[in-house]
Amino acid sequence: MARATGKSEAVYERLKGDIESLRLKPGAKLSEVQLGEELGASRTPVREAIRRLAAEGLVDFVPGEVARVATISLGGVRALFEIRMLLEPRAAALVATSGAADERVLAPFHELLARLDEFEESFRLLDAAGQTRGYQNFYVLAERYDQAVIAACRNPYLARTIRDLRSQTVRLRHLSHSGPRRMLTSLEEHRAMLKAIAHGDAQAAESASRHHLAQTLQALIDSLASGESAAPGVEIQLDITR
Template identity: 40%
Template sequence: MSGSSSGWQGKADIVYALLRSDIETAKLAPGQTLSEIDLVDYTGASRTPVREAIRRLAADGLVELEPRRAPTVSRISLRSARALFEFRRILEPAAIRLVAAAAESDQTLHSAIEELQDRFTELSTMEFLASAPDRFTDATAEFDALLSASTPNEYLRRSITDLRPHSARLRHIAHSDRSRIRDSIGEHLTMCQSILSSDPDRAADAMTAHLNHVEEAIFRHLLTASDAELLVS
């Protein structure tokens, strides 16, 4: 019995990871219906792991469950996006301040930030970046993951980690504004440089400025989106 349970649980983990990634990148769009039959066909898993994955996604706030209706991908609302950024402006400047202090004595962390700085520097020289932003998206995702993983305060770290799926969905929207990519690269370079120079105050200020600019880009998109009917004001 335990082996059988372990088997479907492992499949549920795979289905969960796949659907979460598709929601974060908008491959599964806000408001899209998630038919159980379609998900079974799409994932190749049976109904039990699919149902468990949907339950976990609902607990994450990425899927909406209503009685007698198929699950749907959670909509992105102006209100929730604004609330998310208000919270991020509290958490992430505090986190990067701690990371900047920790990097002074943590050579592994220092080297990881140096590697990211080199990648952002290389990206800043790429002429084709605006038409091929995948490397930029990967680098910013790794920066965010490293920041949350390296935050010394466990409660702060856990709070940032819990927000990552929702932050990732909004990152996808922000990166649709190709005109802002180079500015964002510059902002990430400033954050990396501030950490490497052990300047917590500058790092926190750079993070706050970056979040403000990202929020502006996202709201410009949401307010003019052609699928505005999916948004809740």
């Protein structure tokens, strides 16, 4: 699908950001007229944006019906993580191997490791309200790690496939880090991945990545099953066959 420009691109980026951050809740209706009024756009760029988001799996779009933000279900989460666990540990291992041969590959990971340490030090000094506001800063660091792996992965097909899953992954991040305890645990998991890559240890990088994904999946399952997610109204579909 050709990428839109101008107003269509602006509307697309705004809606995508609102869906990924859960400001637009799963199942929410996407009225072209209402969105156009809110965003100062005609129906055409809004319609184009919705179609792009539907192609990415973020919107359920049926021609002739009102589009809705795609729901989140336990079965869908499991399916996504099955793929992620095949792809991302392998990518981390390849990046570590590349870094062992070329130290320039490792520079972004050393920098991220230092920033992670700085963030944790400041985060632990905050009160509860401050820590809640501070989650976003960790999300930024976690996203930078993911993007650094994609950029440094020298298998273009693997990198592209991981990149194509990012929208779904980013949206779920706000559920898996629904409390300070899980966020600090995730921070330690990211530190382990970063250290393994920075040391050029492919086996450790792959293992740390797989462990992080397994822990994240369990946090998501617990959040959805308990109904205590960060997104009221998230649809729960228990998949008893898996």
